[in-house]
Amino acid sequence: MMAWLWLLVPLTPLLLILPTLYWQRATRWIWLAPLPAGVLALLQPDSLRLPGLWPGARWGLPDDTALALLVFTAGLWLLAGLFAVWNQAADSRRRRFWLFWLLALSGNLLLLIAQDGASFYVGFTLMSLSAFGLVIHSGKTEARRAGRLYLQLAIMGELLLFMGLMLRVHEAGGDMELAAWQGTPIGTATLICLLLGFGLKAGFWPLHIWLPAAHPAAPPAASAVLSGAMIKAGILGLSRFLPESSELIGGWLPLLAGIGLISAFFGVVVGLLQRRDKTVLAYSSVSQVGYLLFVLTLVLTADTPALAGLLLMLYVVHHGLAKGALFLGAGLVHEQRLPRWGWALMALPALALAGLPLTSGGAVKTLLKDQVEQAGMAQLIGVLTLGSASTLLLVSRALWLMWHSQPATRPTAPRLPVWLSWGLLCIAPVLLPWLWPELRQAMLNSLSIYASWALLWPLLLATLLMAVVIRFRVYRYWQHLRLPQPGLRFSLWARRWLQTRPLSADAPSLSAQMSTTVRLRALERRWNRLGEDVVSVSVWVIALAVLWLLI
Numbered sequence: 431m432m433a434w435l436w437l438l439v440p441l442t443p444l445l446l447i448l449p450t451l452y453w454q455r456a457t458r459w460i461w462l463a464p465l466p467a468g469v470l471a472l473l474q475p476d477s478l479r480l481p482g483l484w485p486g487a488r489w490g491l492p493d494d495t496a497l498a499l500l501v502f503t504a505g506l507w508l509l510a511g512l513f514a515v516w517n518q519a520a521d522s523r524r525r526r527f528w529l530f531w532l533l534a535l536s537g538n539l540l541l542l543i544a545q546d547g548a549s550f551y552v553g554f555t556l557m558s559l560s561a562f563g564l565v566i567h568s569g570k571t572e573a574r575r576a577g578r579l580y581l582q583l584a585i586m587g588e589l590l591l592f593m594g595l596m597l598r599v600h601e602a603g604g605d606m607e608l609a610a611w612q613g614t615p616i617g618t619a620t621l622i623c624l625l626l627g628f629g630l631k632a633g634f635w636p637l638h639i640w641l642p643a644a645h646p647a648a649p650p651a652a653s654a655v656l657s658g659a660m661i662k663a664g665i666l667g668l669s670r671f672l673p674e675s676s677e678l679i680g681g682w683l684p685l686l687a688g689i690g691l692i693s694a695f696f697g698v699v700v701g702l703l704q705r706r707d708k709t710v711l712a713y714s715s716v717s718q719v720g721y722l723l724f725v726l727t728l729v730l731t732a733d734t735p736a737l738a739g740l741l742l743m744l745y746v747v748h749h750g751l752a753k754g755a756l757f758l759g760a761g762l763v764h765e766q767r768l769p770r771w772g773w774a775l776m777a778l779p780a781l782a783l784a785g786l787p788l789t790s791g792g793a794v795k796t797l798l799k800d801q802v803e804q805a806g807m808a809q810l811i812g813v814l815t816l817g818s819a820s821t822l823l824l825v826s827r828a829l830w831l832m833w834h835s836q837p838a839t840r841p842t843a844p845r846l847p848v849w850l851s852w853g854l855l856c857i858a859p860v861l862l863p864w865l866w867p868e869l870r871q872a873m874l875n876s877l878s879i880y881a882s883w884a885l886l887w888p889l890l891l892a893t894l895l896m897a898v899v900i901r902f903r904v905y906r907y908w909q910h911l912r913l914p915q916p917g918l919r920f921s922l923w924a925r926r927w928l929q930t931r932p933l934s935a936d937a938p939s940l941s942a943q944m945s946t947t948v949r950l951r952a953l954e955r956r957w958n959r960l961g962e963d964v965v966s967v968s969v970w971v972i973a974l975a976v977l978w979l980l981i
Contacts, residue, residue: 433478436489438466440540440553443532450528460528461511464504467539471500477545486606488545495743499666500542502747503659506754507535510658512851513758514651523567527649530563534660541663546606550670551595554663558584558631561660564652565644576643583630583640591627591667594620598671612674621678624671625686632664634723635693638716642704645712650761653708654855657715658754662746665722669729669742679730687727691813693720698820707760707831711753714824718749718783721798721817728801741797744869748790748859752779755855756828762852763832773833775856780829782859784822784892785885790859792885793872799884819888819895826896 443463449456474497477490491497514531518524533556540553562584566577597620602610629637641661645653672679697717704710725745729738759776762768768776782791795818802810863873876885 433476433490435466435470435473435475436478436543439470439489439543440536442466443536443539447529447532450532451525457524457528458515460532461508461515463511463532463535464507464539467500467543468504468508471497471504484546484548484606485604486546487549488607489540489543489549490545491543492545492609495739496542498743498747499662500539502750503538503542506658506750506855507538507655509851509855510651510654510754510758512847513654513761514649516845516848517651517761518649523569526563527567527652530560530567531652533560534564534655538655538659538663541666545608547595547598547608547611547671548606550608550667551591554591554631554667555588557660557663558588561652561656564656565648567649567652568647570647573647576640576647580640580644583637587627587630589627590623590630594623594627594671597623608670611671614673616673616676616678618678621672621682624668628664628667628671630664631661631667632719632723633661633716634689634719635696635716638693638697638719641716642709642712645715645757646706646708650758653711653757653760654754657711657757658750661715661719662722662750665719665726665742665746668726669739672730674730683727683731687724690720690722690724690727691810693717693723694817695820696720698817698824701824702827704827705831707763707828707835708757710824710828710831711756711760714756714783714821714828715753717821717824718753722746722749725798725801728805731805738801740868741794741801744790744797744872745794748782748794748862751855751858751862752783752791755779755852755858756825758852758855760828760832762848763836765837767836773829775853776829776832778856779859780825781822781889783825784889785818786889787876787882787885788860788863788873790862790869790873792876793863793869795885796876796881797872815884815888818885819892822889822892823895826892 442465446456446460446463450460471491474491477488477492480487480489491500511531514527518527521527537553537556537558537560541550541557542553544550544553559581562577562581565580566573597617598611598614599606601617601620602614605611605614626637630640633641645657648656694717697713697715697720701710701713701717704713722742722745725738725742729742756776756779759768762772778789782789785791785795795814799811799814802808802814863869875881
């Protein structure tokens with residue numbers, strides 16, 4: 431049924447680049463770019479085969495997990511885009527922002543509908559490299575430094591992922607279908623490449639070093655989609671590329687589960703010591719991605735992988751919406767003082783992340799504990815309970831910093847679309863369980879006396895600890911603590927190493943190198959002048975190629 435409509439999912443953002451660059455009013459409607467993806471997720475046309483691209487190229491929705499993630503991702507990008515339209519309206523660099531925004535959106539949507547490894551890799555790479563433009567958007571020293579680190583690690587991750595992709599294709603006998611890879615054994619080298627490649631994007635410990643630098647530098651809407659949707663692609667990639675059952679992976683699962691739990695608590699401990707709200711939220715993402723990695727290990731070991739896969743999907747959607755609301759709220763707080771009802775809205779996603787009953791967080795936490803018990807790891811229930819209390823401490827620290835960073839006076843209030851997009855994301859953790867049958871059932875199960883108390887007492891404990899900290903000003907003891915910055919040290923070392931490589935004995939002289947450099951720069955400028963509209967030309971070339979494939 432009209433399978434060719436899947437082309438609209440990644441191509442709609444690309445085709446909007448041309449009017450965005452040359453027609454200023456087009457930016458007002460650019461937030462609708464993810465709309466075709468949401469509509470097609472509801473229509474669910476047949477899968478589209480594209481043998482003209484590469485063998486096995488296929489786009490569509492292979493299962494309900496892909497359907498839910500496509501609806502969630504399109505919705506998050508749509509609301510964040512609506513926020514950005516008005517938030518970036520006075521920005522002189524807004525055209526550059528929208529260029530990278532659309533490129534990253536196209537890649538994010540493509541990897542969700544990809545049913546073959548090559549399509550997934552193309553979408554993943556386009557999303558990862560385009561996000562660099564969002565990180566460095568402001569052009570400040572902090573943004574350039576964060577962007578350099580992000581780009582260094584992104585390129586490293588893409589190379590590792592490409593090696594893993596090629597090895598996976600070889601192991602599958604040349605088959606590119608992701609469904610075929612689920613039953614194909616995996617080798618040690620392939621597994622290491624995929625874990626490092628996808629792990630650098632997901633940002634779990636110790637591959638997280640770019641996250642705390644990138645989020646404070648990026649605009650609020652970019653941080654919302656970066657944390658809410660893009661870093662989840664790393665976890666999704668691991669679940670798609672790894673086989674459902676393998677003796678090799680079985681031996682690695684205890685290590686992966688341990689890394690997930692370390693990441694969950696490492697993000698909390700280090701995040702509590704930060705002095706900027708968006709940095710605290712970044713470490714919160716490191717913590718929550720640790721839980722996602724732990725849930726992924728349950729998927730790979732569960733006797734009923736469908737239930738564990740459902741938990742992973744629900745956790746991704748729950749965390750993405752809550753974290754998107756918090757990052758947009760941080761952007762609002764830096765521009766104006768929020769009214770009391772605004773802070774009440776901000777508290778909803780924060781409490782949902784900690785597992786408050788009657789929210790998506792409470793439902794997901796209950797499902798997670800049930801799955802851990804079924805996996806025979808009941809001894810970890812106490813660890814997960816402690817994790818709920820620590821999560822509330824961390825998000826409370828972020829809200830406390832937001833409260834003290836808001837301006838003293840209340841400037842002109844944002845326009846209605848800004849409040850609408852942010853408000854919908856804030857109430858999503860409360861509305862989602864009633865709109866999603868699987869999540870609604872989990873929420874109802876969490877309302878029993880035993881389950882509700884299991885969710886509430888960690889929150890009460892965290893509240894008591896916060897009262898003690900505020901009453902006795904315990905935070906003064908780490909207020910001026912300077913923490914090590916391994917990401918910055920790595921980035922500066924890599925730059926110095928690349929710029930000061932020793933010359934061999936037969937290397938050309940410095941003057942010869944300078945003359946060569948001048949000639950190359952002149953050639954580069956000449957090609958730049960010829961290719962000023964390279965983006966527009968590329969879009970038309972892609973469009974003509976797609977039409978040729980259809981004909």
